[in-house]
Amino acid sequence: MTDNSKLESISDLLRRDVIEMTTEAGSGHPTSCMSCAEVFSVLFFDEMNYDPGDASNPGNDEFVLSKGHSAPIWYASLDRAGAIDEELDSLRKLDSHLQGHPMPISLEWVEEATGSLGQGLSIATGEALAAKKQDRDYHTYTVLGDSEVSEGQVYEALELASYYDLDNLTAVVDVNRLGQRGETIVGHHMNWYRDRFSSFGWNAEVIDGHSVQEIKNAFENSHASDRPTVILAETVKGKGVSLTEGEQGWHGVPLDEGEMQDAFEELPDPEMPEVRIPQPEEQEKPSFQEKKVDMRTYEQGEVLATRDAYGNALADLAEARSEVLAVDGEVSNSTRSEYIKEDNPDQFVESFIAEQNMISMAQGLSIKGYEVFTSTFSAFISRAHDQIRMAALSEAEITVVGSHAGVSIGQDGASQMGLSDIALFRALRESRVMYPCDGNSARKMVENAHKSGNMDYIRTTRPETEVIYGPEEEFPIGEFKKVEEPEDTDVVLAGAGITVHEALEAREMLEREGVQAAIVDIYCVKPFNSYNFRRFVESNSGKLVVSEDHYPEGGIGEMLGKELEESNIEMRTLAVDKIPHSGGKQELLENCGVDRKAIKKQALNLVEDS
């Protein structure tokens, strides 16, 4: 236990640090740090067990800063703990590791990008759930702001953490009453917060957030409780400096040089006390079982949906690799991720209808060593796009699987159809987008995603399709498949997923009219080897018809258009360019102009033009 007086001294020093850092940077959020100085002091110098010399020590407790704009006080705490050796006054500069909001690419202690609010509790939930599943005893902490408690994702996480009985999870809410432009809805009605958090089955501790003793007591109560705990810390924004204390208009505003000097007159300036940070118990990294992977394969001519092949491959991979985890949003019987449950129910996490929490929780699980495949309808993944965006900025390694892509789902109608998912996943840095058209390629996409180190997206299809590849076929990332390659090609037909099969039908129709079509399967939409593709099309007629079960914007056609911008290939794209209706699969493909007939017509136009 660290003396209260020492912890109070550290709070003073942290306040001085964050003021100096942000004044030097000329921007940043000092007052949002000053409200939680005592919380950080107790957390980093008394409560958390961690080895300041080793960010990757498996025994370290986990910390997530949900209110990412308070990054300076995290950096300052790490600095004073001797965990980092950075120039604090380099904050927010281009060559600094101390970015404006936390970024894992810059600092080893930061494991998740935060700064889009309301996401940290979900990530922490994933980390705490990992500890339960791995039977490890690190504790997970997260600090939230009060403004972000308006984000719905917070309640998704509250429900899940409660459902999974995560008594190893402690959230602190820095209730400083003031948001960016004024007072929060709840203000300092601490009992309103208490009622809310309690109603989700959490242990709620309301305290004075500037009393180190009350903070210590609350953490003690947290460890004694068999529920996840929230510490509702009543605080004052800008605490410690009369100019800013409890005043509006100071969100995201640094003090100027003169104001800083005045503040330093007011703030105590003690020596940094000697503190012994509680060391973690020695722990091993989680070890996972590894057996030979033996995945089901399919014979050419068999018929099955790629979502079924996905479910099979996931189950087979999980059987051999115990770090594989399926996380699904209450639709596992549709996405087929439920197949994993048959032999390995422990490798399935039900996340219910709460896609935002699902993605961030998956990210938390992946940080703790799991290889997560997380799935729902491709349409509903857009619900969590901000979380996916932040996970990509974190360079998280998770695989997202979107089923029920495109109009080919049929009768359920437009709200259930993923028609912009390719655009959304392409527009992330370092993402990879895979779109299998048959059982064997779907299996191979799961292999590609396994231990890829990337954020991967696999798009699957609801209706059954014929297996067109042999069991041994390889599907390297970045490449494409020549499905049909006649000797004298008049036109190249490119498709992906369901439209590969439409293109194959179009090919037969064209052949009956004396036109020879090559067929290309764009099974990997991103990255894409445009050099090989361009060479292939140029040496096979130079004419290209692309069809996709997706909106035109950001889809396969636009990707190819960009990749081929320096070529002279004549290209035409067919995509879904209307709001689709309910209807049968085949009639919808036709109605939306991406079916065999439309492909044939466009191909004939191209061929006859020349």
Add this chain to the structure above:
Amino acid sequence: MTDNSKLESISDLLRRDVIEMTTEAGSGHPTSCMSCAEVFSVLFFDEMNYDPGDASNPGNDEFVLSKGHSAPIWYASLDRAGAIDEELDSLRKLDSHLQGHPMPISLEWVEEATGSLGQGLSIATGEALAAKKQDRDYHTYTVLGDSEVSEGQVYEALELASYYDLDNLTAVVDVNRLGQRGETIVGHHMNWYRDRFSSFGWNAEVIDGHSVQEIKNAFENSHASDRPTVILAETVKGKGVSLTEGEQGWHGVPLDEGEMQDAFEELPDPEMPEVRIPQPEEQEKPSFQEKKVDMRTYEQGEVLATRDAYGNALADLAEARSEVLAVDGEVSNSTRSEYIKEDNPDQFVESFIAEQNMISMAQGLSIKGYEVFTSTFSAFISRAHDQIRMAALSEAEITVVGSHAGVSIGQDGASQMGLSDIALFRALRESRVMYPCDGNSARKMVENAHKSGNMDYIRTTRPETEVIYGPEEEFPIGEFKKVEEPEDTDVVLAGAGITVHEALEAREMLEREGVQAAIVDIYCVKPFNSYNFRRFVESNSGKLVVSEDHYPEGGIGEMLGKELEESNIEMRTLAVDKIPHSGGKQELLENCGVDRKAIKKQALNLVEDS
């Protein structure tokens, strides 16, 4: 008041209807309808005031079906009320108005597409808030499923509806215990729900959802309460048929022909009773004040941020048009939507940090006649992409304004930078994407968005830029601006927003090297007049350098690449192709390769190649 016995008869008939409709369609969700048959019977034949002969009667109470998969029982209720004249057994067919999930394009009574869960309460909140603001006395009702209560957006709406004291809003949760693949987290613990909803300041009524009397009483209590009310109706999924009643495995599964016949043996088959549906009081449509619009203009050479010009234009428009409403996510001092508050505080709605609810609530307000401009950082709009997707499927007329676009925001870092927003907004049907580069064009974009009938997106920039257009300049939708048009053009430089100014600087640098560059401003990214653009570039060197403060995928370069796919224009695109860092504006533009130097270099490459 309609007799209980009549209402019970109608419940029986509705159950028969939905079974028949879904069996005929071969798909759909009969059991999710059967659990709320009594709720629909009381709502549509006793509780709600509406004119079955006139869906657009301004006195009608409002109804939102949040659990969109229960569409068949809504259709059946409207049919039995004489409000629609459709073939019920056409459900889910391509030529039917009765789509699988509710779609406004098909049926006048449907005002919002639902089927992505957890959104209806927010839309209803917007409609109820509109009634308060317009001092009108229609009541707003919505029916939710219990599975969707896991969606965080529900809590965002609970908080807002409570904050705005919406006692004219009644939500019914059909707590039938069973989700798609199993039991919900809460199951039938009705008091858990009661605690949760109460903790947000709602009046919560727990009832037997199959007792028409209890349903009636709950609605009566709802009207007596000065709080928004939730009726927590304990129900049984598949109620009324022994095969399905309370049984798992029946979600989204229709009965087959034989099962339907067996069900019909069990279900009573009364005559449709005569019912007098409570008629609405005569009400006028909301009338809004209309004055001459007088917007602030700027002189060439002035310097201001487009977000400031946006705020000014919004305030000026609101002064003249009382139907204009700003809805902002707690960042109005950054987006500048707060300028509206100065003279017209009633035309501002604070929606706090809850972007999902913000978008759906904005949609609800727009349904009731408001012209809504809803704003937050462009990065955070992605938080609500599913809601935007559904609003677009509803053909909602709202304008979304994203500030702080691109790396030019500077020090705050990647999490705060909108770098995929253009891709996201392009990939919607009927959307329009506008991106002004100076004060006068920003003002004109607000004029363009005014009464446009579309979902519009306006992207604004944080730093100040020079006004390059005169006050009288017009900016028609779909067109582009020739900013500089030298006599002998060596290369065309196209930019948008901040990169127009980088292109202008590049032009001067090129001129010093004897290279003449034309400058084009892509102020309207979607729709885009490719014919005029192509003609312009082709007749001005045929060489094009595009730079954008956005990721490459789905951005302006890909859009142009697609539009120009049939041309021989040599085109090179500069876009942000890495995870950006914190830093200064200009150094980040340079670091990410979209600044004047990069443009100049690429232009020289193109010119020298030829």
